[in-house]
Amino acid sequence: MPEPVSEPTAEPTAAPAAAPSAGPTAATTAAPAAVPAARVVLFGRAGCHLCDAARALVVRVCAETGDAWVEVDVDDPAAPLTPSRRDDLGELVPVVEVDGVMRGYFRIDENRLRRALAADPRTP
Numbered sequence: 001m002p003e004p005v006s007e008p009t010a011e012p013t014a015a016p017a018a019a020p021s022a023g024p025t026a027a028t029t030a031a032p033a034a035v036p037a038a039r040v041v042l043f044g045r046a047g048c049h050l051c052d053a054a055r056a057l058v059v060r061v062c063a064e065t066g067d068a069w070v071e072v073d074v075d076d077p078a079a080p081l082t083p084s085r086r087d088d089l090g091e092l093v094p095v096v097e098v099d100g101v102m103r104g105y106f107r108i109d110e111n112r113l114r115r116a117l118a119a120d121p122r123t124p
């Protein structure tokens with residue numbers, strides 16, 4: 001079962017950097033405009049019940065499909081987001097992107113996520 005591609009955040013439950021497969025966290029080392037290299041990116045924030053539901057869905061679906069995923073906290077100043085993108089995503093969280101294309105926001109549709117993952121990764 002593949003694990004999410006991730007790096008630690010300031011959350012108390014975050015895994016140490018040596019164990020990136022322990023759980024989803026925000027990527028903090030990419031250039032400001034770059035999002036981590038994973039097929040699925042979940043943009044969310046702490047304390048968001050919709051983000052919690054989206055995370056559970058992404059974890060389950062990606063575990064079944066074998067696709068890598070990461071979570072980016074839109075409120076983390078070290079997250080790889082431009083100020084404009086941070087503002088845009090912050091209004092819509094949770095947001096799920098597959099292969100760099102937004103596939104859902106607010107309430108994530110499982111069937112839509114599965115269809116996007118079933119498509120060729122090179123096709124938006």
